[in-house]
Amino acid sequence: xxxxxxxxxxxxxxxxxxxxxxxxxxxxxxxxxxxxxxxxxxxxxxxxxxxxxxxxxxxxxxxxxxxxxxxxxxxxxxxxxxxxxxxxxxxxxxxxxxxxxxxxxxxxxxxxxxxxxxxxxxxxxxxxxxxxxxxxxxxxxxxxxxxxxxxxxxxxxxxxxxxxxxxxxxxxxxxxxxxxxxxxxxxxxxxxxxxxxxxxxxxxxxxxxxxxxxxxxxxxxxxxxxxxxxxxxxxxxxxxxxxxxxxxxxxxxxxxxxxxxxxxxxxxxxxxxxxxxxxxxxxxxxxxxxxxxxxxxxxxxxxxxxxxxxxxxxxxxxxxxxxxxxxxxxxxxxxxxxxxxxxxxxxxxxxxxxxxxxxxxxxxxxxx
Amino acid sequence: xxxxxxxxxxxxxxxxxxxxxxxxxxxxxxxxxxxxxxxxxxxxxxxxxxxxxxxxxxxxxxxxxxxxxxxxxxxxxxxxxxxxxxxxxxxxxxxxxxxxxxxxxxxxxxxxxxxxxxxxxxxxxxxxxxxxxxxxxxxxxxxxxxxxxxxxxxxxxxxxxxxxxxxxxxxxxxxxxxxxxxxxxxxxxxxxxxxxxxxxxxxxxxxxxxxxxxxxxxxxxxxxxxxxxxxxxxxxxxxxxxxxxxxxxxxxxxxxxxxxxxxxxxxxxxxxxxxxxxxxxxxxxxxxxxxxxxxxxxxxxxxxxxxxxxxxxxxxxxxxxxxxxxxxxxxxxxxxxxxxxxxxxxxxxxxxxxxxxxxxxxxxxxxx
Numbered sequence: 001x002x003x004x005x006x007x008x009x010x011x012x013x014x015x016x017x018x019x020x021x022x023x024x025x026x027x028x029x030x031x032x033x034x035x036x037x038x039x040x041x042x043x044x045x046x047x048x049x050x051x052x053x054x055x056x057x058x059x060x061x062x063x064x065x066x067x068x069x070x071x072x073x074x075x076x077x078x079x080x081x082x083x084x085x086x087x088x089x090x091x092x093x094x095x096x097x098x099x100x101x102x103x104x105x106x107x108x109x110x111x112x113x114x115x116x117x118x119x120x121x122x123x124x125x126x127x128x129x130x131x132x133x134x135x136x137x138x139x140x141x142x143x144x145x146x147x148x149x150x151x152x153x154x155x156x157x158x159x160x161x162x163x164x165x166x167x168x169x170x171x172x173x174x175x176x177x178x179x180x181x182x183x184x185x186x187x188x189x190x191x192x193x194x195x196x197x198x199x200x201x202x203x204x205x206x207x208x209x210x211x212x213x214x215x216x217x218x219x220x221x222x223x224x225x226x227x228x229x230x231x232x233x234x235x236x237x238x239x240x241x242x243x244x245x246x247x248x249x250x251x252x253x254x255x256x257x258x259x260x261x262x263x264x265x266x267x268x269x270x271x272x273x274x275x276x277x278x279x280x281x282x283x284x285x286x287x288x289x290x291x292x293x294x295x296x297x298x299x300x301x302x303x304x305x306x307x308x309x310x311x312x313x314x315x316x317x318x319x320x321x322x323x324x325x326x327x328x329x330x331x332x333x334x335x336x337x338x339x340x341x342x343x344x345x346x347x348x349x350x351x352x353x354x355x356x357x358x359x360x361x362x363x364x365x366x367x368x
Numbered sequence: 369x370x371x372x373x374x375x376x377x378x379x380x381x382x383x384x385x386x387x388x389x390x391x392x393x394x395x396x397x398x399x400x401x402x403x404x405x406x407x408x409x410x411x412x413x414x415x416x417x418x419x420x421x422x423x424x425x426x427x428x429x430x431x432x433x434x435x436x437x438x439x440x441x442x443x444x445x446x447x448x449x450x451x452x453x454x455x456x457x458x459x460x461x462x463x464x465x466x467x468x469x470x471x472x473x474x475x476x477x478x479x480x481x482x483x484x485x486x487x488x489x490x491x492x493x494x495x496x497x498x499x500x501x502x503x504x505x506x507x508x509x510x511x512x513x514x515x516x517x518x519x520x521x522x523x524x525x526x527x528x529x530x531x532x533x534x535x536x537x538x539x540x541x542x543x544x545x546x547x548x549x550x551x552x553x554x555x556x557x558x559x560x561x562x563x564x565x566x567x568x569x570x571x572x573x574x575x576x577x578x579x580x581x582x583x584x585x586x587x588x589x590x591x592x593x594x595x596x597x598x599x600x601x602x603x604x605x606x607x608x609x610x611x612x613x614x615x616x617x618x619x620x621x622x623x624x625x626x627x628x629x630x631x632x633x634x635x636x637x638x639x640x641x642x643x644x645x646x647x648x649x650x651x652x653x654x655x656x657x658x659x660x661x662x663x664x665x666x667x668x669x670x671x672x673x674x675x676x677x678x679x680x681x682x683x684x685x686x687x688x689x690x691x692x693x694x695x696x697x698x699x700x701x702x703x704x705x706x707x708x709x710x711x712x713x714x715x716x717x718x719x720x721x722x723x724x725x726x727x728x729x730x731x732x733x734x735x736x
Contacts, residue, residue, distance in 0.1 A: 029729025033623025255401025361397025
């Protein structure tokens with residue numbers, strides 16, 4: 001399973017750029033607080049985020065990252081705050097539809113957004129293996145920068161650690177995010193009531209299957225694409241148009257849609273029921289899942305969420321979502337029903353309604 | 369260098385508890401978003417932080433961690449905010465004077481405190497190697513909890529990733545911290561002026577030497593102890609008594625006191641001069657440094673800072689610090705002088721004043 005058991009470092013898998021044999025690599029000294037580290041931070045990390053160290057003093061004073069203090073100083077935030085963190089250990093680092101850089105931004109931004117917050121600031125912490133090509137680090141940092149600009153969040157503080165060969169597999173990234181809670185905040189899963197309707201915002205299982213196929217070099221045609229993308233726009237449009245008729249939102253990451261439904265069933269003490277034939281699954285994900293014996297409901301997504309709305313409002317929510325080009329496959333998949341024996345049930349295409357499994361743990365390590 | 373090149377996992381080094389051969393270990397399924405992960409979080413992580421899942425609903429509602437949402441919802445913070453992040457990859461995980469758990473809390477808390485903030489909240493992100501003993505994880509989490517209580521910060525959000533054997537060496541921890549900026553905020557290194565006086569708050573190089581001796585199993589007697597500890601109390605007393613007469617504060621972590629002095633010299637465009645005979649160094653750190661050919665000024669600290677104060681106020685600052693039992697070795701070590709050729713100079717015990725080296729990178733990986 002581990003990429004280190006092969007002779008080639010894992011970052012070579014699906015590496016998007018050609019790296020010359022004599023290209024500069026990260027050394028232990030890059031992580032040790034001296035001149036080399038300051039140079040790495042200035043020439044590669046800070047410069048990736050748009051403001052060059054050579055810019056005017058005024059820019060320096062306004063950019064917490066450039067000040068390179070121990071902590072970023074940020075203006076006051078009006079009202080309540082949301083705080084989130086996620087570490088990203090995905091293997092391979094690059095996959096169809098994204099890479100560890102875009103994932104590290106969208107993952108934390110989405111966690112803030114589904115919690116009812118407007119994402120404002122991110123911290124970025126890199127753990128890099130000695131020998132990692134600097135050109136590849138630049139490529140990842142560019143993805144981070146593009147994703148941050150795309151979601152209007154600012155990278156304000158960071159940390160860089162370098163560890164000896166074999167102490168980490170290539171590159172791990174942690175992001176922590178701060179957001180401003182905005183009204184109206186969805187009441188959350190506790191508030192789910194009988195009759196509430198359930199929606200998914202797009203085809204499920206795309207991210208997990210895309211990463212798995214890339215890692216195992218399964219040459220499916222077309223290759224499954226990750227859904228790695230921000231949910232901020234969809235959430236802001238839904239909130240604007242539907243307000244408090246939204247009961248709960250959750251991005252269906254590790255554990256997939258099934259994990260969200262089980263968490264919501266547990267929190268609300270209701271039974272959640274979905275219809276198999278309504279669940280959007282792309283042909284390539286369906287094919288890969290059949291091949292690998294996986295249920296797409298258990299596979300991770302990185303830009304797809306489950307939304308619960310008040311009774312009778314699923315069609316409205318689906319219509320709003322489908323007006324956005326990224327969410328044309330949004331679908332009403334089920335509803336909250338009277339508490340039964342099983343917390344989550346699924347009406348299969350053939351046969352009777354069945355309990356939906358809450359797996360002990362999904363079979364896919366290093367998906368995010 | 370890498371512990372993985374030996375046959376034993378690195379966590380066995382200085383493991384503080386006896387772990388039965390058949391003890392429960394972390395599996396990949398613990399990181400996959402299913403039932404096993406929820407159980408790990410509830411029974412080991414949340415319970416380590418004092419509030420048990422079985423507590424009353426009122427407690428649930430007040431504890432952002434227990435809600436297990438994607439992001440913690442926190443009350444409004446009055447005024448400006450400080451934000452900081454650090455990843456901890458120390459090897460070995462346990463060393464005289466601390467462990468990765470206490471380090472992960474104090475490291476981020478100190479970064480906030482020296483930036484003029486009152487630390488309020490931490491996020492905690494764990495990256496765990498498959499096969500890591502759960503009993504040892506509990507031990508680390510207890511350290512995290514004790515350190516958080518000791519510094520009055522609340523752990524409000526977290527993340528747990530499990531990676532296959534050899535994809536990470538044992539356990540890495542990231543913490544990100546949010547603090548409230550409090551008045552008066554020290555003007556910072558930019559504001560250093562000729563005549564300003566420089567202080568260190570305790571014996572230098574303790575942390576780096578303690579970790580190095582533990583890792584390389586150098587049996588020094590007595591074993592060097594890490595200074596891993598919070599700086600919050602010292603900073604709050606200094607601020608209270610000295611207000612704006614404090615120019616700058618910085619904890620001397622990676623790169624040691626030398627790195628702080630070089631950063632300050634660069635930021636202020638002044639020359640900083642210190643006297644070797646004034647610098648507090650314990651006999652065991654001095655001995656280990658001589659043995660290993662290291663300069664204690666380049667070795668990392670984790671609870672020791674450099675403070676710059678207005679001319680004539682070093683004695684007052686030293687007296688205030690020495691009134692606290694942890695800082696009885698605080699010493700006035702030098703001053704800011706007219707800009708010379710070298711950014712930092714040191715008056716050696718024997719011989720003339722010399723430039724103090726700004727190393728490319730310290731020779732000690734995985735110290736924090």
